[in-house]
């Protein structure tokens with residue numbers, strides 16, 4: 001699988017959101033990562049469907065919507081209607097106690113389904129839904145905030161996940177989210193990830209295209225990079 005880059009708009013200038021989204025689109029983003037935070041599953045509140053609709057108008061790239069919310073089943077249809085292409089739900093019971101059902105609902109809505117596991121969540125929690133997930137997102141920071149430091153402790157989990165999927169004949173995207181940049185990318189790709197979410201490492205720079213090129217270059221490079 002070739003590497004995909006999904007800039008996280010959480011790190012964009014919200015005062016110029018449409019412009020920022022169009023800029024990363026033009027600079028070569030593959031997907032646009034959209035963090036929904038409800039102030040309950042995670043402490044912060046980001047935004048809801050009306051803002052997703054505005055992002056939708058600014059780009060034709062797939063919207064990869066990460067739902068850090070309690071009871072995602074209540075809002076799946078709203079995000080689908082607002083223009084989400086991928087709906088990713090957290091695997092933890094603090095989000096939903098009906099993970100299998102929620103992932104099926106996402107597919108019934110005609111969207112790509114994704115399941116997200118936090119650093120503390122073991123793979124055994126998602127073993128029963130692997131076949132229902134088009135995307136599996138491994139959090140490489142504790143969710144809730146941008147700008148945190150990558151947790152390398154997650155690398156064995158990414159490798160074990162890729163191996164478990166292969167054993168079952170499954171080839172989902174394995175996405176990583178949190179603290180990703182040109183320095184971390186080689187290790188997560190070697191472990192089996194093929195989608196890199198990056199907020200600060202892209203929107204925190206002056207040249208979004210150069211930032212994404214740097215991530216791509218370092219992903220394929222042996223030894224030191226960046």
Ligand SMILES: O=C(CO)[C@@H](O)[C@H](O)COP(=O)(O)O
Pocket residue numbers: 008010011033035066141142143144145146147148177178179180197198199200201
């Ligand atoms: O889901 C989250 C945080 O909970 C992420 O998508 C962040 O938005 C990534 O930001 P950086 O760590 O790349 O700055």
Ligand SMILES: [Fe+2]
Pocket residue numbers: 008033034035066177197
């Ligand atoms: Fe995210």
